[in-house]
Amino acid sequence: MVNAINTKNLNVYYRDQQAIHNISLDFLKNKVTALIGPSGCGKSTFLRCLNRMNDVIDICRVEGNISLNGIDIYSKEIEVEYLREKIGMIFQKPNPFPKSIYDNVAYGPRIHGFTDKKEEMDLIVETSLKKAGLFEEVKDRLEDMGTSLSGGQQQRLCIARAIAIKPEVILMDEPCSALDPIATSIIEELITDLKKSYTIIIVTHSMQQAARVSDKTAFFHLGNLIEEGDTSKIFTKPDHQKTNDYITGRFG
Amino acid sequence: MKHADKFYETQLNSINEKLVKMGSLLEKQFTSALEVLDTRDEQLAQKVVDNDHEINQLNHEISDFVFQIIAMRQPIADDLRFLFCTIKIIRDLERIGDHITSIAKKATRVSKNIPSEFTEKLLNLGKQASMMTHDALNCLFEKRLSQVAKIAKRDDLIDELHGEFISDVLAYMKKHDDFIPDSLSLIQMSKAIERVGDHITNIMEEVHFLIEGQYSSD
Ligand SMILES: Nc1ncnc2c1ncn2[C@@H]1O[C@H](COP(=O)(O)OP(=O)(O)O)[C@@H](O)[C@H]1O
Ligand SMILES: [Mg+2]
Numbered sequence: 485m486v487n488a489i490n491t492k493n494l495n496v497y498y499r500d501q502q503a504i505h506n507i508s509l510d511f512l513k514n515k516v517t518a519l520i521g522p523s524g525c526g527k528s529t530f531l532r533c534l535n536r537m538n539d540v541i542d543i544c545r546v547e548g549n550i551s552l553n554g555i556d557i558y559s560k561e562i563e564v565e566y567l568r569e570k571i572g573m574i575f576q577k578p579n580p581f582p583k584s585i586y587d588n589v590a591y592g593p594r595i596h597g598f599t600d601k602k603e604e605m606d607l608i609v610e611t612s613l614k615k616a617g618l619f620e621e622v623k624d625r626l627e628d629m630g631t632s633l634s635g636g637q638q639q640r641l642c643i644a645r646a647i648a649i650k651p652e653v654i655l656m657d658e659p660c661s662a663l664d665p666i667a668t669s670i671i672e673e674l675i676t677d678l679k680k681s682y683t684i685i686i687v688t689h690s691m692q693q694a695a696r697v698s699d700k701t702a703f704f705h706l707g708n709l710i711e712e713g714d715t716s717k718i719f720t721k722p723d724h725q726k727t728n729d730y731i732t733g734r735f736g
Numbered sequence: 737m738k739h740a741d742k743f744y745e746t747q748l749n750s751i752n753e754k755l756v757k758m759g760s761l762l763e764k765q766f767t768s769a770l771e772v773l774d775t776r777d778e779q780l781a782q783k784v785v786d787n788d789h790e791i792n793q794l795n796h797e798i799s800d801f802v803f804q805i806i807a808m809r810q811p812i813a814d815d816l817r818f819l820f821c822t823i824k825i826i827r828d829l830e831r832i833g834d835h836i837t838s839i840a841k842k843a844t845r846v847s848k849n850i851p852s853e854f855t856e857k858l859l860n861l862g863k864q865a866s867m868m869t870h871d872a873l874n875c876l877f878e879k880r881l882s883q884v885a886k887i888a889k890r891d892d893l894i895d896e897l898h899g900e901f902i903s904d905v906l907a908y909m910k911k912h913d914d915f916i917p918d919s920l921s922l923i924q925m926s927k928a929i930e931r932v933g934d935h936i937t938n939i940m941e942e943v944h945f946l947i948e949g950q951y952s953s954d
Contacts, residue, residue, distance in 0.1 A: 692810055719812045721949025728813045733744065734737040 494548035518694035521704035572646030578638035580630030616644035636667025
């Protein structure tokens with residue numbers, strides 16, 4: 485078992501408010517890890533650390549170590565652009581660019597200079613859409629606006645866009661919370677499929693979703709990591725009372 | 737801590753209440769059946785038979801209810817363990833109820849002239865089993881892990897007493913032809929009590945799972 489990402493003694497502050505308290509958590513390669521916990525417990529903050537998205541928030545200060553394949557993501561060897569290429573992100577609300585379906589997917593490969601040949605780009609777009617399980621539905625309308633798709637399709641388009649730049653890790657922040665049950669199960673099936681090629685870290689509020697898609701689960705509470713382990717263990721016999729109370733819907 | 741969803745909390749509580757009710761009914765039935773054994777009171781025996789329906793009824797009610805909750809609520813963690821174990825435990829309770837009923841029925845058919853040592857031995861065996869049932873139910877409701885193995889272990893004593901009882905009855909029967917029908921009843925009652933011990937052992941396994949999230953290795 486190899487770790488794709490390691491975090492060690494991570495502390496995050498918004499001004500003088502501490503949002504993450506000394507969290508050390510590792511993520512296994514080609515596994516799905518679910519981050520669960522009540523709103524405001526720091527899941528998104530933690531997730532944003534992993535591809536340095538917090539850098540753009542002025543008041544946010546990150547301390548501790550984060551490494552991707554053993555290399556410190558804050559070291560000089562790693563440029564932020566490279567990091568974001570390796571660690572893609574999917575958000576709660578699908579956010580396709582106001583461009584064609586084709587251009588949404590081709591955008592990343594273009595700016596990263598993957599190719600300038602039309603046929604090669606066509607292939608990248610096609611493969612990415614296929615991996616995201618969207619190709620069959622949009623192959624005859626690649627020039628339509630990405631925003632013209634349904635919510636579930638838009639989310640898969642965003643996944644295709646992330647995949648197109650060949651990431652190693654995909655971060656997902658409540659990717660299904662705006663989707664209906666069918667669109668949700670399509671994304672969940674996709675996640676299970678994608679983990680063969682990528683390491684996936686997903687924030688979700690649905691306990692059932694965490695149970696369905698993840699191999700590992702980490703429970704956050706008030707910025708602390710309370711417990712992490714095999715999903716099957718967490719959902720049947722968690723070690724900590726706080727975890728048990730949260731996942732079974734008790735006050736806390 | 738209580739569930740934020742009050743209705744869910746009520747549903748789970750009501751299952752627990754029904755389980756408690758089933759257990760206390762069963763204990764009463766056991767006491768009555770042993771009294772029938774002591775007194776051959778036919779009316780009391782009939783009462784035991786009648787009350788058994790209530791236990792069967794509770795078994796079905798609880799099953800239906802648990803099934804509904806699983807479908808509607810997708811319980812997890814300790815809630816799931818509780819419901820899962822409940823489903824299995826009520827099966828054993830219901831079977832114990834059947835054995836108790838059969839003891840009460842058979843007891844009325846045993847003649848009053850049998851040697852009193854047989855009645856006494858059988859009563860003693862029955863008391864062991866009914867105490868074991870009582871302690872098992874307390875252990876279930878109070879979730880006392882430290883008691884689980886100890887209670888289950890008491891099945892060995894019941895098995896032993898049952899074995900001895902059978903040999904005694906057989907030895908006596910060989911010398912007294914007219915005792916054969918009564919012997920059969922006595923042996924069947926002893927067997928029924930021995931089976932109760934087995935069901936209690938099953939229940940203790942479930943209680944271990946309920947508390948620990950896995951079955952005991954021994
Ligand atoms: N941009 C921000 N500026 C200031 N505080 C923030 C910011 N983002 C999050 N926080 C605070 O950090 C804490 C954790 O928030 P967040 O990471 O969004 O939690 P979650 O994703 O688990 O709901 C909260 O108290 C929140 O108010
Ligand atoms: Mg969030």
